[in-house]
Amino acid sequence: MNIHTTNRRRLMYGACLAALLGAMSMPAVAQGTWPTKPVRIVVPFAPGGTTDILARAVAPELTKAFGQPFIVDNRAGAGGNVGADLVAKSPGDGYTLLMGTVGTHGINKSLYSKMPFDPQKDFAPVTLVAGVPNVMVMNAEKAAKLGINTVADFVKYAKAHPGQFSMASSGNGTSIHLAGELFKSQTGIFMTHIPYRGSGPALLDLIGGNVDVMFDNLPSAMPQIKGGKLKAFAVTSAQRSTAMPELPTVEEAGKLKGFEASSWFGLLAPAGTPPDVVSRIQQEVAKALATPAIKEKMLAQGAIPSGNTPQEFAKLIDAEITKWALVVKASGAKVD
DSSP states (O other): OOHHHHHHHHHHHHHHHHHHHHHHHSOGGGGTOOOSSOEEEEESSOTTSHHHHHHHHHHHHHHHHHSSOEEEEEOOOGGGHHHHHHHHTSOSSSSEEEEEEHIIIIIHHHHBSSOSSOTTTSEEEEEEEEEEOEEEEEEHHHHHHHTOOSHHHHHHHHHHSTTOOEEEESSTTSHHHHHHHHHHHHHTOOOEEEEOSSHHHHHHHHHTTSSOEEEEEHHHHHHHHHTTSEEEEEEOSSSOOSSSTTSOBHHHHHTOTTOOOOEEEEEEEETTOOHHHHHHHHHHHHHHHHSHHHHHHHHHTTOEEOOOOHHHHHHHHHHHHHHHHHHHHHHTOOBO
């Protein structure tokens, strides 16, 4: 073996070793291999609510885009904190995502005296999926029986019969809960708050007559409104919804200046998830939300699709935490 052959072999060995060490120092997801197995989207509420509806709308699109199943996993409890905490403590490898809400990432930080996670530090925002107005609804049969047809009728009756009404929500700290608390504080009426583990079970009890009123997300309540099971009085957004333009806002109907308590839903990953994975998911969600079929379906349900960038979503979360801290303080609501 001559010296030239030996040198060539040494160079080849060195190049191979450098390449191997370089590959070992890079996470697999950064090499374009992600995903190589199913991805879980945790929904921190029970099936049937808007969080669940939106997750199940996005999951098949991501499955098609990436060639691996995106599976919805419902983990309800503590106003969304149970499911959100599970994701916060999961590896940042791109295989666990959260369908977060205004509750988990806007309200709960101010409402709960102890939080198991930090909504800003423990997550990597991916994209806002949709903004949604809430709608004030009552059991239709009871509303007819009591002659309640408007927000003004409801307030008048509630003041004349203090403590008679119960108010359902999808859990402590959700926008559904806080919309009701804000309504109580601005009208001076009292309603007993009954939290559930999601909008789905709360709606079932509302339809069944076990509770009286709810400030539900419009997409999950709309089928029951159209089916005559629920009587809708007003939306809680600043403007009327294009999905149900005949409904006034609570501010209009109840003469409650500045009343606004809308919801939003977005995908988040655990902190430390590689930026390229976050970016790829955001881009595919944005593409899906821009398709006519999905866009029209969401708008018809009262949801306004987004698909914004991770940076824009992060700014929204920061602003919402500040906004809802004031609402929580004004309402006097607190969860220990």
